[in-house]
Every structure is written in C-alpha cells, then in structure tokens.
Amino acid sequence: MSLVGGIEPKAAPQARAAIASVRDLRVHFRSKVGVVHAVDGVSFDIGDGETLGLVGETGCGKSVTARSFLDLVPRPPGIKAGGAIMFRPHQACAACDGAGCAVCFDSGRAPESCHSCGGDGCERCGHTGQHTVDLMSISGSEMQSIRGNRIAMIFQDPGKALNPAMQIRDQVAEVFFQHRTADLLDDAGLFADGSEPGGSLLRRKAGLRTRRAEDVILSLPPFRSRRGRLMKAVETRIADALAETQIPNPRKVMDRYPHELSGGMRQRVMIAQALACDPDLLIADEPTTALDVTVQARILQLIRELQQRHKTSVLYISHDLSLVREVCDRVAVMYAGRIVEAAPTTSIFSDPHHPYTQGLLAAVPAASHERGRLVAIAGNVPELIDPPDACRFTGRCPFETSACLANEPQPAAVNGAHEVACFIHHPLPGADDAPSFDRRVR
Amino acid sequence: MVDVPAGPLPTRVADSALRVRARRGGELLLALLKNPTTVAGLVFIVLLLGMAVFAPLITEPNTPDAYQMPRDWGALAVPPGSPGHPLGTTNVGGDVLYGLVWGARTSLRLSVIVVSLTVFIGVTVGSIAGFKGGKVDEILMRIVDVFLSIPELIFALAIAAVLGPSFRNIILALAVVFWVKYARIMRAQIIHVKENEYVDAARVIGDSSWRIYFKDILPNSITPVVVQATLDMGNIVLVGATLSFIGLSEAGIAEWGVLVSEGQSGISAGRWWASTFPGMMVFLWALGFNLFGDGLRDVLDPKTETSR
Numbered sequence: 001m002s003l004v005g006g007i008e009p010k011a012a013p014q015a016r017a018a019i020a021s022v023r024d025l026r027v028h029f030r031s032k033v034g035v036v037h038a039v040d041g042v043s044f045d046i047g048d049g050e051t052l053g054l055v056g057e058t059g060c061g062k063s064v065t066a067r068s069f070l071d072l073v074p075r076p077p078g079i080k081a082g083g084a085i086m087f088r089p090h091q092a093c094a095a096c097d098g099a100g101c102a103v104c105f106d107s108g109r110a111p112e113s114c115h116s117c118g119g120d121g122c123e124r125c126g127h128t129g130q131h132t133v134d135l136m137s138i139s140g141s142e143m144q145s146i147r148g149n150r151i152a153m154i155f156q157d158p159g160k161a162l163n164p165a166m167q168i169r170d171q172v173a174e175v176f177f178q179h180r181t182a183d184l185l186d187d188a189g190l191f192a193d194g195s196e197p198g199g200s201l202l203r204r205k206a207g208l209r210t211r212r213a214e215d216v217i218l219s220l221p222p223f224r225s226r227r228g229r230l231m232k233a234v235e236t237r238i239a240d241a242l243a244e245t246q247i248p249n250p251r252k253v254m255d256r257y258p259h260e261l262s263g264g265m266r267q268r269v270m271i272a273q274a275l276a277c278d279p280d281l282l283i284a285d286e287p288t289t290a291l292d293v294t295v296q297a298r299i300l301q302l303i304r305e306l307q308q309r310h311k312t313s314v315l316y317i318s319h320d321l322s323l324v325r326e327v328c329d330r331v332a333v334m335y336a337g338r339i340v341e342a343a344p345t346t347s348i349f350s351d352p353h354h355p356y357t358q359g360l361l362a363a364v365p366a367a368s369h370e371r372g373r374l375v376a377i378a379g380n381v382p383e384l385i386d387p388p389d390a391c392r393f394t395g396r397c398p399f400e401t402s403a404c405l406a407n408e409p410q411p412a413a414v415n416g417a418h419e420v421a422c423f424i425h426h427p428l429p430g431a432d433d434a435p436s437f438d439r440r441v442r
Numbered sequence: 443m444v445d446v447p448a449g450p451l452p453t454r455v456a457d458s459a460l461r462v463r464a465r466r467g468g469e470l471l472l473a474l475l476k477n478p479t480t481v482a483g484l485v486f487i488v489l490l491l492g493m494a495v496f497a498p499l500i501t502e503p504n505t506p507d508a509y510q511m512p513r514d515w516g517a518l519a520v521p522p523g524s525p526g527h528p529l530g531t532t533n534v535g536g537d538v539l540y541g542l543v544w545g546a547r548t549s550l551r552l553s554v555i556v557v558s559l560t561v562f563i564g565v566t567v568g569s570i571a572g573f574k575g576g577k578v579d580e581i582l583m584r585i586v587d588v589f590l591s592i593p594e595l596i597f598a599l600a601i602a603a604v605l606g607p608s609f610r611n612i613i614l615a616l617a618v619v620f621w622v623k624y625a626r627i628m629r630a631q632i633i634h635v636k637e638n639e640y641v642d643a644a645r646v647i648g649d650s651s652w653r654i655y656f657k658d659i660l661p662n663s664i665t666p667v668v669v670q671a672t673l674d675m676g677n678i679v680l681v682g683a684t685l686s687f688i689g690l691s692e693a694g695i696a697e698w699g700v701l702v703s704e705g706q707s708g709i710s711a712g713r714w715w716a717s718t719f720p721g722m723m724v725f726l727w728a729l730g731f732n733l734f735g736d737g738l739r740d741v742l743d744p745k746t747e748t749s750r
Contacts, residue, residue, distance in 0.1 A: 070645070076576070144648045147646050147647060148646055148647030149648060153643075153646045155642070157639060160638055160640065161640050162640055163644070163662065164640075164662065166658075174649065175647045178647060178649065
C-alpha cells in the first residue's frame with residue numbers, strides 16, 4: 001500500500017562527496033539533576049541529493065541533532081559537548097550558470113573546491129577536495145549566511161512557524177532580502193548602468209538595512225519609481241516561490257495573514273520560503289505531523305517533487321515509519337541519543353537487524369491486522385543522565401546478556417551499506433556470553 | 443498550476459499592504475464599538491480631550507501664563523451662575539470653569555508625558571531582561587522588585603516631596619514609579635513570545651537577533667502594554683491630582699487636584715462647587731480611560747478573561 005502514489009524512490013548520484021557529514025556529535029543539556037546526554041556520539045552522512053530519514057521515538061535526540069545543524073539548540077541549557085557537522089555548501093554550477101546540466105546532475109549547483117587545498121584534498125575538507133565548514137564551530141555571521149540560503153528548515157506546526165502579525169508577502173520577502181540582495185537589484189534593472197540616484201539607499205533597502213526615515217526618503221518622487229521597481233522584483237520572486245508549491249492565486253495569498261490560510265496552505269508557504277533560495281540541504285522536522293492525513297499525503301508528494309526537481313538533499317525527521325518508507329532513500333534509527341541502525345530504506349524495512357528496529361517495525365499497526373492488543377516494546381526509554389558504558393537498549397532488549405551491559409556497541413557494516421550497532425551482529429572479540437537471536441531473555 | 447498574468451501589477455505593493463492594514467484597523471474599531479461600556483468610555487475621553495484641545499476657545503487664556511489660574515479678588519467664593527463665573531470661584535478667587543478647562547490640558551500633558559516615558563523605559567528594560575535572560579534578567583528584575591515593593595502613591599509622594607513642589611517634579615516622580623509595571627509585563631510577554639516557532643523560523647532564514655526582535659517579538663508582545671498604557675492614562679491623572687491636592691504642585695496652577703484643595707476648606711460651609719466639579723472631572727477622566735482600556739483588552743486579547 002502506498003500513501004504517496006507514483007513516486008519511485010530514486011538512487012542518489014554517488015559522484016559527489018556527502019553534502020553533510022555528522023561526526024561523533026554530542027549535545028548535552030544541563031539540568032537540575034545532572035547532565036542529560038541528549039545526543040551522544042552520533043555519526044552519519046547525508047549524500048548529495050539524498051533524502052535521509054532520521055527515525056526514533058520522542059526524546060531520542062533526533063530533533064536536537066537536526067537543530068544542531070543550524071545552531072538552534074538554546075545554550076544554556078544546551079552544551080556543545082563535542083563532535084562536528086561538516087557541511088559542504090554548493091554554489092551555482094559554472095558549466096551551466098545554474099540552469100542545470102550533465103556536470104551538475106541537473107541541480108544547477110556544484111561544490112566549491114576547498115579553500116585551503118584548492119581541490120587536492122586536505123585535512124580541512126576531509127580529503128574530499130570540496131569546501132567544507134564545520135557547523136558546530138563557525139561564527140555567528142557565517143551561520144547567518146548559511147541559514148535560509150544553503151540550509152533551510154521546515155517545522156512541525158506551520159500554524160506556529162509563521163508570524164501571525166505579518167502578511168505572507170513580507171515573510172517570504174524576508175528570505176530574498178536577506179540572501180538575494182544583488183539578484184533583486186538585478187531583477188529590477190537597477191545599477192545596470194553603474195550608478196543610480198539614491199544608490200546606497202536602494203542597496204540598503206534591498207538588504208533590509210533601511211531605517212524608517214530612509215524609507216520615507218525613498219518614497220519621495222526622485223526615488224519612488226526605483227523603489228517601486230525593486231518592490232515589484234521582490235513581488236515577482238515571492239509569487240514564483242509560492243506558485244512553485246502549487247499555491248493557487250499566489251498574488252492573492254501574498255496579502256493574507258497566516259490565520260486566514262488553512263494548515264496545508266501554511267505548510268506550502270513554509271516550504272516556499274524554505275526553498276526560495278534553492279538550498280543544498282532541507283531539514284524537515286516532522287513537517288506533516290500537525291496536518292490531517294489527506295493534506296499530509298499532498299504535502300509529502302510536494303516535498304518529494306520539489307526535492308527531485310531541485311536535487312536538494314533532505315534530512316527528514318519523523319517518528320512515523322510508514323511516512324519515512326515512502327519518502328526516504330536511506331533511514332537512520334535513533335535510540336536514546338545514539339544511532340542504532342542505518343541502511344537503505346528497502347533494506348531496513350525488509351531486513352531489520354537491530355532488536356530495537358525490529359521491535360519498532362513490529363509495533364506499527366497495520367490496517368490488515370485483526371483488531372486486538374497493540375504491540376509495544378516493553379519497558380521505558382532510559383534516563384539519559386550520565387549514561388553508563390553499556391548498550392542503551394539494555395533493560396528492554398529481549399536478547400541482552402552480560403556482555404551488553406559491560407560495553408557499548410559501535411555501528412559497523414553488516415552487508416554493504418547496512419550498518420548496525422549491536423553485539424548480536426558484531427560480538428566483541430574474546431568476549432564470552434555474546435548475545436544471540438536464539439537466546440531470548442524476556 | 444495557476445497562470446500568473448504578465449504585465450504590470452494591478453496594485454502597487456505599498457497600496458495593497460496599506461489596504462489590508464486599514465481593513466484590519468476598521469475591523470478593530472467596529473469590534474470596539476459593539477460594547478456599550480467601551481463606547482461610553484470613548485465618549486468621555488473624546489469630550490475631555492476636546493475640552494483640552496479647544497481650551498483657548500472655551501475660556502480666554504490667562505496672561506502671561508495660560509496654565510496659571512486667573513484670580514478675581516473681587517469675587518471670592520461666589521456660587522455657580524454668578525456673572526463672569528458660570529461655575530463659581532474658589533476661596534481665593536480662582537475661576538472654577540477656567541480651572542476645569544485648562545486642567546484638562548494639564549492632565550493631558552501629564553498623562554501623555556508620563557505614559558510615553560514609562561512605556562519607553564519599561565519596554566526597553568523588560569525587553570532586555572526577557573530577551574537576554576540569565577544574569578541580566580536576574581539583576582534587572584531584582585531592581586524592579588524593589589520598586590514594586592513600595593506602594594505607588596507613597597513612593598511617588600516621597601520622590602515628589604524630596605524634589606520639591608513643582609509640576610515637573612510630579613511628572614518625574616510618576617515616571618520613576620510607573621515604569622516597573624511595563625518592564626514586568628514586557629518581560630513576561632517576551633519570554634512567552636520568543637518560545638514561538640516563528641522565532642526559530644526567522645532565525646532559520648538568516649535573520650539577526652536585532653531584526654527578529656523588531657519584526658517577530660515586539661509586534662507580537664506589545665498588546666498588553668498598549669492596554670496597560672490606556673488604563674494608566676487614567677490612573678496617572680488620578681495619582682497626579684492626589685499629589686497636587688497634597689500641595690506638591692506649584693500653587694495656583696490650573697490643575698484639578700489644586701482646584702479641589704483650594705475649595706476643600708469651603709465644603710463644611712456649604713460651598714461645594716469648587717471641589718465637586720474638579721473631582722467629577724478626575725472621576726470621568728479615570729473612568730473613561732478605564733472603560734476604554736477594558737474594551738481594548740477584550741478586543742485585542744480575546745483569551746484574557748475579564749470579570750464582568
């Protein structure tokens with residue numbers, strides 16, 4: 001049964017380095033009773049053009065992981081406890097000038113060569129030869145230039161993610177003003193001849209740096225028509241962005257306030273805003289949870305279509321396995337601040353290796369099942385305050401042994417791209433009492 | 443997909459934005475006018491403000507200083523209806539009508555200056571505390587606590603008395619006392635509003651903290667401040683009149699509290715007019731702004747329950 005019909009999962013182009021590589025990410029939170037290890041040694045790659053699903057139950061650290069990409073974890077109480085998020089921002093493809101060609105896999109975007117080695121491969125770029133920044137350690141202004149421009153994010157509840165006091169036009173315009181100042185002036189045909197009356201004012205206007213008084217000056221006759229051209233250019237861009245998300249009548253919707261739109265429409269506006277600057281990576285934090293099922297399907301389809309058209313990489317956060325199965329190329333399963341299993345979507349659903357993943361899949365109610373008791377994984381999620389060096393799933397795992405309590409399993413490949421962190425598959429050399437699927441303890 | 447017509451746009455950007463705002467303003471006004479008590483409040487306010495604005499037309503301004511009450515030493519404590527003094531005079535020959543009309547101006551001046559000063563200080567302090575949080579918040583709020591722990595009137599009285607009797611010192615004293623309320627309201631609002639996802643969403647598109655504050659946080663948290671400011675327009679005149687009554691204002695200034703105090707010694711002798719009329723004015727002023735403020739709260743902030 002397919003929720004989103006007609007869209008086949010596609011293979012990601014493998015020729016380029018991963019758009020982002022998370023390495024041993026640790027994000028902790030200070031609390032009154034101790035330090036909560038919300039994310040504790042997470043590593044994964046998001047391939048270029050790939051949709052990676054990050055799955056787990058509430059409180060497993062998936063949202064904190066995603067928010068770390070854009071430095072949205074509030075500090076305090078959050079603590080950057082270690083690790084890196086290596087991000088490789090793209091620029092317009094030189095071969096086709098952003099139109100899309102064979103060189104850039106039709107995305108119109110191409111990696112920049114590494115600033116320190118010029119593409120030969122060095123420590124700085126992780127031997128990829130591509131310009132790489134560590135999102136965990138860059139400055140505030142660098143982060144600001146990446147947000148909304150190279151990495152965008154859509155939120156769970158579109159009703160809360162739009163400013164209720166602003167018209168849609170102003171909210172979408174914000175992105176263009178922040179990141180596309182030069183393009184806007186270009187669109188408006190300003191500065192084509194090099195100079196312009198009120199030039200610095202117009203530049204400031206297009207970069208959102210005018211003050212009230214300067215706006216008044218710009219509304220006076222000598223500058224008025226030029227400001228009009230600028231605003232018209234913005235307006236055209238807003239309308240195009242909204243039309244791309246299949247919003248009917250974008251020029252009317254622009255004048256609305258968020259409360260005048262339905263949930264589905266609001267989420268479309270959010271998506272339009274997120275994709276406005278053609279980002280390399282889109283972080284979708286449960287984007288359909290707040291919507292009802294029919295709207296959900298349409299929004300998912302829209303995200304998938306736009307993702308394929310723009311070749312955007314997507315990090316898709318969800319607790320809903322059936323959605324992830326429809327949308328993602330690859331899935332990483334998180335449990336208690338760590339990744340327990342990561343594999344291509346088909347592989348993880350047909351052949352789950354980790355006992356937690358197996359339990360999770362068994363717990364999904366299916367329409368074909370008889371009515372009766374729902375399946376659940378026994379026990380509760382462990383406290384994440386100063387966790388011991390043991391497998392996090394102990395206490396709930398049906399196969400655990402003393403070996404699982406003494407050491408922490410590390411993710412390792414089982415077949416090809418399928419990775420799992422479990423002693424059943426990778427027993428510690430020399431350790432006795434290794435767990436096995438043949439020995440059930442609960 | 444919907445076709446977007448090419449060619450010039452039907453309306454200019456600024457025009458359409460203005461239209462939407464105007465429509466929302468209109469809706470707000472209509473909702474306000476549905477409530478009879480709010481309308482009553484509005485009527486009082488309009489009448490009193492009209493009196494303040496047209497004061498020079500209603501009574502001949504006194505020279506050299508129009509805010510100084512004229513003295514008619516030939517007609518001390520004459521009752522209402524006397525020639526030249528339609529509402530009578532005080533024990534020291536002050537014209538009651540003149541005091542009422544120009545007192546409205548004094549009150550307007552007092553409340554507008556004090557409210558704008560206190561709102562500005564309060565919103566700034568509250569915003570810094572709420573937005574920054576942590577130690578800054580802790581320090582600012584402890585200062586606010588100190589101010590809040592002293593009763594308003596007593597505190598204002600103490601400050602005004604220390605500074606010496608003058609109208610300007612009353613303004614200063616009231617400003618010092620009243621800003622803390624706004625700081626508290628603003629801080630609470632900001633802490634609440636900054637948790638909203640649209641603040642994160644704004645951060646995500648690359649907005650600076652400064653811009654997020656002015657674009658997302660301030661417009662969404664200012665409403666209770668507006669309501670409180672409206673209510674304080676009334677309260678401040680009440681407290682100001684009290685201070686003048688006690689004698690902390692310049693003697694002879696056209697102010698309602700001064701007028702009441704000039705008339706009070708005559709009350710036992712049956713000369714009610716010099717105190718009753720200005721008293722009524724203070725009452726109407728405070729009532730008007732309170733009714734209007736309550737109505738404004740109902741409209742702007744439908745979630746707040748008001749006791750009816």
